[in-house]
Every structure is written in C-alpha cells, then in structure tokens.
Amino acid sequence: MSDILLVHGSCHGAWCWRDLIPELRALGHSPRAIDLPSHGDDPTPVNDVTLDSYADAVLAASTSQTVVLGHSMGGFAIGAAAQKDPAAMAQLIYLCAYVPAPGMTLADMRKQAPSQPLMPAVRMADGGKSFTLDPTMTEALFYNDCPTGTAAYATPRLCAQATAPTTVALPDTSRADALPRSYIRCLGDRTIPPAYQVTMTQDWPGKDVYEMPTGHSPFFTDPAGLARIIDTIVSR
Numbered sequence: 001m002s003d004i005l006l007v008h009g010s011c012h013g014a015w016c017w018r019d020l021i022p023e024l025r026a027l028g029h030s031p032r033a034i035d036l037p038s039h040g041d042d043p044t045p046v047n048d049v050t051l052d053s054y055a056d057a058v059l060a061a062s063t064s065q066t067v068v069l070g071h072s073m074g075g076f077a078i079g080a081a082a083q084k085d086p087a088a089m090a091q092l093i094y095l096c097a098y099v100p101a102p103g104m105t106l107a108d109m110r111k112q113a114p115s116q117p118l119m120p121a122v123r124m125a126d127g128g129k130s131f132t133l134d135p136t137m138t139e140a141l142f143y144n145d146c147p148t149g150t151a152a153y154a155t156p157r158l159c160a161q162a163t164a165p166t167t168v169a170l171p172d173t174s175r176a177d178a179l180p181r182s183y184i185r186c187l188g189d190r191t192i193p194p195a196y197q198v199t200m201t202q203d204w205p206g207k208d209v210y211e212m213p214t215g216h217s218p219f220f221t222d223p224a225g226l227a228r229i230i231d232t233i234v235s236r
Helices: 020-026 051-061 074-084 106-112 138-142 150-157 194-200 223-235
Strands: 003-007 030-034 066-071 091-095 122-124 130-133 181-186 209-212
Touching: 003 020, 003 051, 003 074, 020 030, 020 223, 030 051, 051 074, 066 074, 066 223, 074 091, 091 223, 106 194, 138 150, 181 194, 181 223, 209 223
Parallel strands: 003 030, 003 066, 066 091, 091 181, 181 209
Antiparallel strands: 122 130
C-alpha cells in the first residue's frame, strides 16, 4: 500500500480527484488530495499566491514515504517542492504535467510548446495577477472525452489562477530530478500538446514513461485505467 498525494493543476482543486481516489483505494493504496493555496476550499487570496507557497503546501502534506503526483501546472508545484526538500517525499509522478527545467518559468515552457491551446480561453484580471477561463471553452479543452456530466460538475468549480507561480523559474532542478520519477503522457491532450509532453521526457528512461489515449483529464475519462498505471509505477 502506498501513500499517494494528488496535486491538481491550474484553476482546479482537490475536487478533481473525485473518481480516481476510490479506484486507488480499491487497489489497496491510501490516496489523499490537497487544495493548493487559493484553490478549492483554501482561503488564501489569489494575489498572495507564489510558487514557493505552492511548494510549501505540498511539503506540508507529504512525508518521506509519500508518492507525490502532480497534474498539469501541478507538476511545477511538486517539482518545486521536491527541489526544496527531496527528503520529504519518496517518488514523483507527473501526469500530463509541466516538469520544471532549470532557468525556465512555466510560462516559458508553455511558449516553447508547438502550440498554446489554452490561451484563447484565458481571461486576465485587471493588473494581470490572475486569470480565469472562459466557461464556454473549458469542456473542449479539459473534458472533451469525459463522461456526460463531467463538464457540468467541473466547470462551476474552476477558480481564478494566480499568475505569479507561472513567472518564477527554478535555477536548479537537480535535487528534484534525482528522485525516482515517472511521467504519464496523455496522447489526446488538448491543453498541453502531446508533442511537448514527449519533448519534456525525451531523455527519460523508457521504463519511466507511460501513455494514455485520453485528453487532459484522465482522472475523469478513465480513472480505473489511470489507477492501474499509478499502481504499476508505485509497485515496481
């Protein structure tokens, strides 16, 4: 049995793991999900959020035996946490996520991808410190292959996303990169281009890279299949 900490991506919260948690429990694991600062039920004002506060939230919920999984933007949060204190976790799993690269912000990495499909949906707040997503576009971006009703459940729960965590680079990622880590690519992803997921992991050992045919939200599209891959990773 593994202690598995689930870390959501941009605009999401712990609620997005609704369907995956029971599947992981059925396989004998102990999954937990957190709200990053200003997400879900966390009361932090969105303009106070930093990448460091994301990392601290992950570290506060993790132990030296915890497998930490980050989805999408959550990959940057778990990478920052691992770089800050790699002894506070046992293993990292990146789920169609950004893997921090030395000296590059998340915004830099997004621009490096062959396309930026999320940007037409972004609605910046005055001052540029946060953004929301056009609710008429979220189903096509995040939930296009999910069961009926998923978008109706998820879209009203999406929150404002602070921009500050996306504009800070980690000068060094060697401590995070030295941890056991795996990547799950989503080949039908309409948010982070699958080709860029390949680019981010092109130098990884093949045994550490997995693939799913889903869009950006495999925890809704195929929670049982995702749970089996996670089980395979943590059981190796």
